[in-house]
Amino acid sequence: MEELEKTFIEEYEGASEQLEKERYKNATILFSKSLFALCDLIIYGKLNKLPKNHTERFRILEEYFSDVYSIVDTIFSHYTDSYSKPILKETCEKIKDGIKKIIQTNELPEEIKKVVLEDLQNS
Numbered sequence: 001m002e003e004l005e006k007t008f009i010e011e012y013e014g015a016s017e018q019l020e021k022e023r024y025k026n027a028t029i030l031f032s033k034s035l036f037a038l039c040d041l042i043i044y045g046k047l048n049k050l051p052k053n054h055t056e057r058f059r060i061l062e063e064y065f066s067d068v069y070s071i072v073d074t075i076f077s078h079y080t081d082s083y084s085k086p087i088l089k090e091t092c093e094k095i096k097d098g099i100k101k102i103i104q105t106n107e108l109p110e111e112i113k114k115v116v117l118e119d120l121q122n123s
Contacts, residue, residue, distance in 0.1 A: 001044060005109050008037040012099070015092070016119050024087040031095040032079035035072065038099060042068060042106050067105060071098045096120075 015030030036057065043060050044050055051057035054076075061069035075098045078091045103116050 001041065001109075004037050004041045004044065005112060008034050008041065008112055009115050011037060012115060012119070015096075019089070019092050019096075022089070024089055024092055025082050027092045028078060028082040028087045028095060031092060031099065032075070032082070035075065035095060035099055035102075038102055038108070038112070039065075039068060039072060041108060041112070042102075045107065065106075068102055071101055074098070 011030045011034035015027045015034060018024075018027035018030060036054075039057055039061060040050055042065060043057070047060070047064065051060055058069065058073070058076075061072060075095050078087075078095060081087070081091075100116060100120060103113055
């Protein structure tokens with residue numbers, strides 16, 4: 001859990017820095033990776049297991065965490081689009097908003113909540 005928490009914080013903070021520099025593709029990729037770390041934290045916290053890949057993560061979320069699944073499912077295409085399409089600031093904001101929604105409705109470590117809430121206050 002601790003490693004996932006560190007991963008989330010590092011990627012989320014890195015994404016916020018890239019967003020400030022208007023590097024939207026980098027920000028999108030890092031926000032997405034932080035989103036996946038967040039999902040893994042939720043899964044591990046309740047089921048004590050980690051998904052091996054995106055497919056397994058989505059199946060677990062859909063079965064056990066439908067509220068999180070619905071958020072992540074709408075965001076995932078933005079992540080895959082980042083490989084080959086130009087990315088807008090609004091794309092980054094959508095992923096960031098999804099992270100905020102997940103944090104507000106799930107039990108997560110306080111340090112993660114603190115990092116996200118501080119970032120949102122500074123935005």
